[in-house]
Amino acid sequence: MAEIRHALNVKREDDFATWYQEVISAADMAEDSGVRGCMVIKPWGYGIWERIQRLMDDRIKDTGHDNCYFPIFIPLANFEREAEHVEGFAKEMAVVTHHRLIAGEGGGLVPDPEAKLEEPLVVRPTSETIIGDAMARWVQSWRDLPLLTNQWANVVRWEMRTRMFLRTSEFLWQEGHTAHETAEDAKEHTLRMLEVYRACAEEDLAMPVIAGEKPENERFPGAVETWSIEAMMQDGKALQAGTSHYLGTNFAEASGIKYQDREGTEQHCHTTSWGVSTRLIGGVIMTHGDDDGLRVPPRIAPRQVVILPMLRGKDGDDALIDYCEELRAKIAAQFAMGEKIRVLLDTRPGKAAAKRWDYVRKGAPVIIEVGGRDMDNGVVSLLRRDKLWNAETGRVDYATPSRDEAAENMPALIEDIQKSMFNEAAERRDANITRGLTSMEAVSDFFASNGKYPGWVEVQWSKPSGAGLEAVEEQLKAHKLTMRNVPKGSEQADGTCIFTGEAAVERILVARAY
Amino acid sequence: MAEIRHALNVKREDDFATWYQEVISAADMAEDSGVRGCMVIKPWGYGIWERIQRLMDDRIKDTGHDNCYFPIFIPLANFEREAEHVEGFAKEMAVVTHHRLIAGEGGGLVPDPEAKLEEPLVVRPTSETIIGDAMARWVQSWRDLPLLTNQWANVVRWEMRTRMFLRTSEFLWQEGHTAHETAEDAKEHTLRMLEVYRACAEEDLAMPVIAGEKPENERFPGAVETWSIEAMMQDGKALQAGTSHYLGTNFAEASGIKYQDREGTEQHCHTTSWGVSTRLIGGVIMTHGDDDGLRVPPRIAPRQVVILPMLRGKDGDDALIDYCEELRAKIAAQFAMGEKIRVLLDTRPGKAAAKRWDYVRKGAPVIIEVGGRDMDNGVVSLLRRDKLWNAETGRVDYATPSRDEAAENMPALIEDIQKSMFNEAAERRDANITRGLTSMEAVSDFFASNGKYPGWVEVQWSKPSGAGLEAVEEQLKAHKLTMRNVPKGSEQADGTCIFTGEAAVERILVARAY
DSSP, X not given: OOOOOOSSSSOTTTOHHHHHHXXXXXXXXXXXXXXXXXXXXXXXXXXXXXXHHHHHHHHHHHTTOEEOBOOXXXXXXXXXXXXXXXXXXXXGOOEEEESOEEEOTTSSEEEOGGGEEEEEEEEOSOOHHHHHHHHHHHOOBGGGOSEEEEEEEEEEOOOSSOBTTTBOSEEEEEEEEXXXXXXXXXXXXXXXXXXXXXXXXXXXXXXXXXXXXXXGGGSOTTOSEEEEEEEEOTTSOEEEEEEEEEOTTHHHHHHTOEEEOTTSOEEEOEEEEEEEETHHHHHHHHHHOBTTBOOOOGGGOSOSEEEEEOOOSSTTHHHHHHXXXXXXXXXXXXXXXXXXXXXXEOOOSSOHHHHHHHHHHHTOSEEEEEOHXXXXXXXXXXXXXXXXXXXXXXXXXXXXXXXXXXXXXXXXXXXXXXXXXHHHHHHHHHHTEEEOOOSHHHHHHHHHHSOSOOOEEEXXXXXXXXXXXXXXXXXXHTTTOEEOXXXXXXXXXXXXXTTTOSBOXXXXXXXXXX | OOOOOOSSSSOTTTOXXXXXXXXXXXXXXXXXXXXXXXXXXXXXXXXXXXXHHHHHHHHHHHTTOEEOBOOSEEEHHHHHHSHHHHHHHGGGOOEEEESOEEEOTTXXXXXXXXXXXXXXXXXXXXXXXXXXXXXXXXXXBGGGOSEEEEEEEEEEOOOSSOBTTTBOSEEEEEEEEEEESSHHHHHHHHHHHHHHHHHIIIIISOOOEEEEEOOXXXXXXXOSEEEEEEEEOTTSOEEEEEEEEEOTTHHHHHHTOEEEOTTSOEEEOEEEEEEEETHHHHHHHHHHOBTTBOOOOGGGOSOSEEEEEOOOSSTTHHHHHHHHHHHHHHHHTSEETTEEOOEEEOOOSSOHHHHHHHHHHHTOSEEEEEOHHHHHHTBOEEEEGGGOEETTTTEEOOBOOBHHHHHHTHHHHHHHHHHHHHHHHHHHHHHTEEEOOOSHHHHHHHHHHSOSOOOEEEEXXXXXXXXXXXXXXXXXXXXXXXXXXXXXXXXXXXXXXXXTOSBXXXXXXXXXXX
16 A cells, blocks of 8 residues: 555644635635635535525425525514524624715715614524515415525624634525414425435435434424534534524514414414525535545536646647547537536647546546547556555556447446545545443533544433433533434434433434534 | 507507516516616516526637626725726715614614724725726736626716616626727727627627717727617617627726836736626516517527417317427427427416417517317417517417428427517618718707607717817707717728718718617
8 A cells, every 4th residue: 555645744643623614625615705704605506505595595496496586684572583593693694774875084984974874773683574574465375385485695604713614694595484374385395305405415415314303402493493404523522504494483473474264363373494505515515525625516516627748838639639629529429327428628728637626625526537648549547536545556546448348338437426525525425323322421522522523423322401401402512522413214212311311212313513 | 451459558669668667577587676776587587687698608708708707896096096987987986885784772773883894895886996906916927918807797887877687786797897908909809899799789689780980078087989789669769788898008097007018118908898787687677678569689588489388277288388388398308599399388377368468569570379270170370579569460470380391390480589679679770870961950950850769860970079079079969969980991981070060081870868
């Protein structure tokens, strides 16, 4: 086994947080904007987001939702209506107080005191209350239900400590909002959208997740039930990658969303909301990235195949470009996983080796290099990014199929990469969930002694609320742990609660988390 | 000729402004949100925007641009750097001054005085200055140029008088920003993107436009040249539907966007910016709407074909739905104008006649009704929305092709509707541009005496600047007129300026405008 010289300066096993930042910069995905807590999403990062958007949007539309657009500004009064909701959000919102600037005394600009708003406006941190206003106008009768809406938008939560893609003051997301006749319908829809998130995470992002219900203390402010998908990052921490909330009639009562039921009686609707955000990109990085940069699953790769002719700035270049263009056209005419294959022939000036490493760091799933000798032999040199190295030689592991074979096998190769990336992550996830710990002491020992990246534990608990729940939180907090969710379909409890010693009622995942 | 009973209460010829609002509400496109100057875009309106976005985005990517995302908040200091730019925008911006709310004395919420920002942030009215910061980081050498970026985003300009889609405080748009080596490159790119806008307006929105350069007084704040596409609405007013700006080195100097040229000397980049917004939807309404509601050109229709089975809530319904489903599947399998046909089979409960009028008001291009008798005869009843009425009978003008014919001819029908809607609008536009008026008096007479919707005039002028230009503006303003643009490729001037009496240098369009 030869030693491999990786493309990044920092390895995952040495310093995961620094590695994460280096991937973002090495793959040219995003950068700090200079505006507090806001990032600039660069073409490769935004291209991944466009792919996620497209696939998720199709899934959301397939479940009967229409997209709408609601105002970015929310009047203060809306927040005052739902007590828990305001408690949860009021502490971290951007507040607009003026609508004009004028020249200040020092020559700079200042808010014009004459243009102070009578009622300040909040930049939406989430849109339950403003969409609730619209729903109250739109719903009259049971015939108007279910009302299934979604919007793609930017939102702002004033975060003190930010990290690119994972926690930024401004982020991009979709937020679905629905109204239903009955609690049963609304709860069913909450789980339907959770399943959409699971499917998109696992099938599109190749990111295995555990879908389950959050404990009471982790609920969305104002929700009756909060469900999540949780993904295990390569450092063993959990990432909450999407949430789906059953809101009961709390928001309907606050906003006056009422309908006449089939018997003519006026009722409050049961509502749901659910969202995923650019945070998913952070999940992709920490699920699939390696010591050479990002690896993008083919379904969400802006370019699935990149062809790099080894140009020499000489006469032979034209023939080489023609040879590559024929390959490009053959690949581009084919479908993989139901979509046209996205292939780029990169003829910009520059050395092929430098470009190869650019695309390795960006994580393009398939990189094809073609030199003059390859052309003469009718072959190409092909790298699959998910299996980059030959461990024996310590070199990148080229295959050299004929050009026609490379083109013909591309759909199968792309599908194999997608599947293989999911399986690799799922195996790691499964290997790193520990079950059977029966006391808080055992849990604490486990996290203290099980290496740098200990993973998750599943424990049994009695699901206390109030002061009992707070005591559980405190116990976990001492070890920087949190409860993640109660996995859907997990085995019934059969033991005692590791926190209270009472009879356990369910099994819950405990982990360090982002 | 029988009298026609139209679907709307207000006719275009009676009260265009009220008609416009009625179309928006009758087609269920958007509504007032209750938040000052902001609208809620409802599914049919947003669906049209999604189509415009998709088609425009493809065109923008085809010209080599990558999408990015930049922060919504812009520090005040950015605006202070470019004098004309701040002058143009400072008067109408939303200013964020606090990042937290607390309970006030009256029990409500107030901005927390402890959480006042040291430097207020502006909600972007446009992003030249913040993207300029990024460009200054990204560009070092001539090899980095041209730098071609675009973003889809919401922007806010505090408008005192708003009108849905045409002028709202928050609106959705794309803004392209590019940096180039030379003035020549940048000017060429400014016109390339103007041409993209013209093509999208005419080919996708079926909205004829005149592309040309705006006079100095109508330039974007900080621009050296501003070009526009201007569309003629059915009331003869002009709508500026898109603009493309050559910014010279003004913003590059303000933001420090510099590159080493091929000789190793440091130079400022020449930059451009260009944008179109949800205003385009207002243009679609006022170009294609009629006294029965909206008519959506097929390229941008969320649904191009709607099939309405005349259900009776009885046993026969299943057979009828099967008959319609076969039709739907045959249509959905075909392509029109390069895309899969978008067809909806609407089986919701409700009378077919009521649904027919819903889709007439929404402007679905083709509406197909199928009753039991149609099924028995193997035919369907088909309406094309752009030619709804039979003038002789005063009734809607059904065709009754066989079901197979209807399916087979659908691509041709859809293409014909697209073409026909463009031609109709182009003929009206051409008929309503008047040339040859040689004095301001003649212009004033023309607008006073030429009916309610007089259209545009093209006049010759000497293109004065400074006080001379202000005098021209004043003369026009007295008649509520403005200069629109100097059409690209218009004939050379050969007369005297109608404003100054000097020798004319070019021909310019004058009109009332939105």
